[in-house]
């Protein structure tokens with residue numbers, strides 16, 4: 113593992129095998145848990161819906177969730193790399209909040225601070241710290257909770273971002289323990305249970321809804337927290353000589369919708385395209401180009 117004294121040579125590979133294994137485990141383990149839990153419920157209650165289309169559908173949902181978070185919280189909110197048609201932008205803000213529990217101001221404040229100090233003793237969350245990789249989850253959670261409980265010290269990072277009615281509503285939900293004590297979690301539970309009520313009685317539908325949680329909420333957590341914040345500063349490839357420990361953990365990043373090209377992103381944070389070289393692919397950028405073609409987005413193609 114690299115330490116806070118990050119190498120600055122370009123084209124360095126850092127434990128590439130670990131990056132590949134980490135991406136595969138972090139991506140598919142939540143789906144394996146859901147698949148096993150679903151099989152157990154199906155064996156007991158004979159739901160009769162084949163597991164494969166269920167998992168494929170959940171993977172597509174995860175991809176859309178990843179797109180929403182990357183497009184609106186990250187590329188629009190934190191880095192102003194894209195303009196989004198306001199109705200689409202606000203729909204994506206609501207969808208991203210539903211899955212992360214965070215509004216754009218909290219998310220962007222923490223993220224901009226991460227860019228300002230990604231490693232070292234004062235980093236908000238870093239796998240190169242004394243507590244190592246496993247602490248990345250609790251550190252990320254604690255940092256966001258601190259920004260929610262006492263937003264004043266963080267306000268200087270987000271003075272350019274909207275503090276509109278939607279943001280104030282989301283902030284209220286954030287303060288209710290990320291929406292656990294608000295309406296967000298009941299809404300999420302409803303989203304997970306209601307579709308199953310078309311094919312199963314309510315008690316079984318509730319069980320099936322719980323089974324899908326690892327592949328939805330768990331996949332968002334494992335992707336954004338463990339893979340990007342953790343593995344993306346631990347192992348992979350460093351095409352850019354950035355003064356930090358950031359790595360690309362996949363070249364064709366269909367797993368994290370482009371966020372896995374993390375070293376590229378640290379090198380050019382305002383660039384809305386995280387793929388910088390032939391052979392790299394950033395699905396969120398590709399989707400934003402489609403939206404641009406129909407007038408719903410405008411990419412700020414900056415190199416900085």
Ligand SMILES: [Zn+2]
Nearest residue numbers: 230358374378
């Ligand atoms: Zn980073």
Ligand SMILES: [Zn+2]
Nearest residue numbers: 190223377381
């Ligand atoms: Zn960023």
